[in-house]
Amino acid sequence: MLTRKQLELLDFIKTRMDRDGVPPSFDEMKEALDLKSKSGIHRLITALEERGFIRRLAHRARALEIVKLPEAMEKPGFTPRVIAGSKVDAPKAALPVQALVDAMELPVMGRIAAGVPIEAIAEVSHHIAVPGSMLSGRGHHYALEVKGDSMIEAGINDGDIVVIREQSTADNGDIVVALVEEQEATLKRFRRKGGMIALEAANPAYETRLFPDHAVRVQGRLVGLIRTY
Known part of the structure; x- marks a missing residue:
């Protein structure tokens, strides 16, 4: 499918x-x-x-x-069409399409570190079915497997699957996928402090890491979590 x-x-x-x-x-x-x-x-x-x-x-x-x-x-007579640039805004009372379907398949783009940053992975390892209600807005979404325990106090454990909405901006307090110096990816809480970016863990065993603004690029924001028991 x-x-x-x-x-x-x-x-x-x-x-x-x-x-x-x-x-x-x-x-x-x-x-x-x-x-x-x-x-x-x-x-x-x-x-x-x-x-x-x-x-x-x-x-x-x-x-x-x-x-x-x-x-x-x-099948004869079936002609799907792709129409570019013709989107219209949905009525204010309308629910997002994603919320109206039972599930949607998302690519799992490898592992993301919830600990010391690891090398960024951008290859699809497999796909996972995600409830449509978990997806946030109209943007592109993908999933990552969490490795590490630095976000356990935010309810994110080693081995969990996090659902990420692809975006390049974040508000203070958002949990984001951050690309550090174009080499390492990590899952942390984002805070802007003057010309610096703080990537905060949710585990007292890990220190907050500070980077110059230009050294951190937001890749997406956490919108959901899937756990297998």
Whole structure:
């Protein structure tokens, strides 16, 4: 089963290849799916490749090959459409679409340290079903497996799965995925102090770490947690 965004991307690639004979660029895919960064497209393509729907061809730029299509797309008369730039605001009383579905599959993008920062991981390891009500807003979401115990007083334990909304800003007190000096990723509470960023643990055994503003890049904000007993 494909997520809505995965299906939209696959249909967009097929439409462009049928029309032009070549796949669209990552910038064109990002614009068509109304994503803020190309990293979201990379994750969608990786997910489609892992599921056997597309294949990336080595040593060729923009080289994608469609291997198969979902059954629904192969049925006569079914023509899914991707419409770029035509979103309208939902009525104020309307619930987000994510809250109305039972579950949505999210990519698990490896492990995130809740302790001393570890090397950032940006590869899909597997997928996990997440209740739609857990997803926050319209943005792109992904999941990470927690490694370490520095956030235990915030209720986040080693081995938990955290659900992250992809965003580049944070308010003081938010628990975020922070990329430190473009090399290490960690899950911590975010606080801005003048020209410095404090990454605070929720465990007295760990000290708060201070970094210059330019050394920390927010990758997303915690919106949910899944625990397996």
